[in-house]
Amino acid sequence: MPKVLPFKAVLPNKAFVSLVVSRSYETYKKKELKAKLAYNPYSFLHILTPGFKFQHEISGVQRFNMVKNRYLEFHEREVYEYDTQEAYYIYRIQTHHNIYTGIIAAASIEDYKNDVIKKHEDTIQKREEVFKEYLKVVGFNTEPVLLTYPDDDAINAVIEKRTQGEADYNFAVVEQQLHSLWKIVDKESIAIIAGHFESMNALYIADGHHRSASSKLLAEEMFPQTGNEKYNYFLSFLIPESNLHISEFNRLVKGLNGLTKEEFLFRLDEIFRIENRGIELYKPSKKHHFSMYLDGEFYSLYLRKSYYNFQDPLGELDTQLLYNLILEPILGIHDLRNDNRIAYLSGKDNSIRMKKLIDEKEFDVGFGMLPVAITELKQIADAGLQMPPKSTYIEPKLLSGLTIYEF
Structure with missing residues (x-):
C-alpha cells in the first residue's frame, strides 16, 4: 500500500558537499x-541562520523569507544544482560502530x-503550525523523516x-563519519x-x-x-528494521518530592524487589527491570x-511503567x-553521565532501563497509542542539506 516515489533532488555541487x-x-x-557560520561560508547553516549575514537575530515570517533568500543565493553561487532525472x-552512513544504508x-x-x-x-500543535508556515514560505524539505520498513530481499538486492x-557522492564530515550516495535511475x-x-x-x-x-x-x-x-x-x-538502532534515554530527577531517602525506598519496595548494588555501575538486563542511582x-x-x-502495549512499555509507578505517583x-525537575540522557555512556550529574548534586536520583525494541514500537503504533516523551533515541541521525526536496 505505501506509495514511495523517486524524485529530482537538489544536490550540493560535488566540490562543496562536505562543506555544505x-x-x-x-x-x-x-x-x-x-564558529561554523564564521569560518565556513558554504555551510547549509547559513541558509537556516540567515540573520548571521547582518549580525542580527530575526524570527517569524521575516526569518522564513530570508531562509528562502539564502537558499536562492546558494543556487546563484552554484553551491546547489538540480538533478537531471528522477x-x-x-x-x-558509516560511523565507528555501525553502517546504516537506506x-x-x-x-x-x-x-x-x-x-x-x-x-x-x-506532537505539539504549536510546533506543527510554526513549521508548516516555514515550509509554506521556503518551499522545500531538507531533513528527511526517518521511516522504517520490514526487511525486504528484493529491495536489499537492488541496493546491494x-x-x-x-558512489555518486563520497565524503567525510568532522564527526568522523563517512557518507555515500548512489542514484538509482534505471x-x-x-x-x-x-x-x-x-x-x-x-x-x-x-x-x-x-x-x-x-x-x-x-x-491540506x-x-x-x-x-x-x-x-x-x-x-x-527509509531504512530496514534490522538496520535501525534504538537506544534508551535515562531519566534524572531533582528532589524526592519531600520524601527522605528511606521513605522513598519504602515506597519503591511496595512495587519492586530492590537490591543495593553499591558503587559498581549497574545496568538492567531484562524488560521491567530498572537501574536506579541514589x-x-x-x-x-x-x-x-x-x-x-x-x-495494552503501552502499559507494558518500560518508560510508561516508570511514569505510572514512580515518576507521577511518588515523585x-x-x-x-x-x-523542569526531570531531564533525559541518551547515548552509550548515559549511565556514567547520570552518576556524574547526581554526584555533583545537579540531580538527586536517576533511572535506567533497556532500550525499546522495534517490535514494541510497532505494536504501539499499530494500536494507535503514543509513547511517553524521550522513550527512544534512534539512529541513524541524518544530515541536513544533502538531498533537498522542492515542492
Whole structure:
C-alpha cells in the first residue's frame, strides 16, 4: 500500500558537499554554531541562520523569507544544482560502530493521513503550525523523516547491486563519519523498489513526527489538489528494521518530592524487589527491570509479579511503567515534557553521565532501563497509542542539506 516515489533532488555541487552538509540545526550549541557560520561560508547553516549575514537575530515570517533568500543565493553561487532525472537515492552512513544504508525518497502524505505511515509519538500543535508556515514560505524539505520498513530481499538486492559500483557522492564530515550516495535511475530497479514498498502493509515513523505532521498541514492548505502535486509528499529516508538502532534515554530527577531517602525506598519496595548494588555501575538486563542511582549507590529494581497486569502495549512499555509507578505517583512529576525537575540522557555512556550529574548534586536520583525494541514500537503504533516523551533515541541521525526536496 505505501506509495514511495523517486524524485529530482537538489544536490550540493560535488566540490562543496562536505562543506555544505550539516547536522540537524537543533544539535548545535551556540558557540559551535557561531564558529561554523564564521569560518565556513558554504555551510547549509547559513541558509537556516540567515540573520548571521547582518549580525542580527530575526524570527517569524521575516526569518522564513530570508531562509528562502539564502537558499536562492546558494543556487546563484552554484553551491546547489538540480538533478537531471528522477531517482531513488541510496544513502549510507558509516560511523565507528555501525553502517546504516537506506533509500531517500518521497513518501505520501495521504498514506500518513490514512495511517499507512504509522506514528508512535504525540506532537505539539504549536510546533506543527510554526513549521508548516516555514515550509509554506521556503518551499522545500531538507531533513528527511526517518521511516522504517520490514526487511525486504528484493529491495536489499537492488541496493546491494547498485552499491557495488562507484558512489555518486563520497565524503567525510568532522564527526568522523563517512557518507555515500548512489542514484538509482534505471526503470527496472525503480519499478522493483516502488512495487515492493507498495506490497507492504505499513511504514513506521522512527524519527520526524513533527516534520511529517507539518507537511500534512501544509498539503491540506495547498491548491490545486489532484494528489500528484509535490506538496502531497515529504522527504523521507527509509531504512530496514534490522538496520535501525534504538537506544534508551535515562531519566534524572531533582528532589524526592519531600520524601527522605528511606521513605522513598519504602515506597519503591511496595512495587519492586530492590537490591543495593553499591558503587559498581549497574545496568538492567531484562524488560521491567530498572537501574536506579541514589545517594552514591546503584540499585536494581525488579517489578513485582503482581504488577504484571498489562492492559495494552503501552502499559507494558518500560518508560510508561516508570511514569505510572514512580515518576507521577511518588515523585510528583505529571508533565514529562515541561516539568523542569526531570531531564533525559541518551547515548552509550548515559549511565556514567547520570552518576556524574547526581554526584555533583545537579540531580538527586536517576533511572535506567533497556532500550525499546522495534517490535514494541510497532505494536504501539499499530494500536494507535503514543509513547511517553524521550522513550527512544534512534539512529541513524541524518544530515541536513544533502538531498533537498522542492515542492
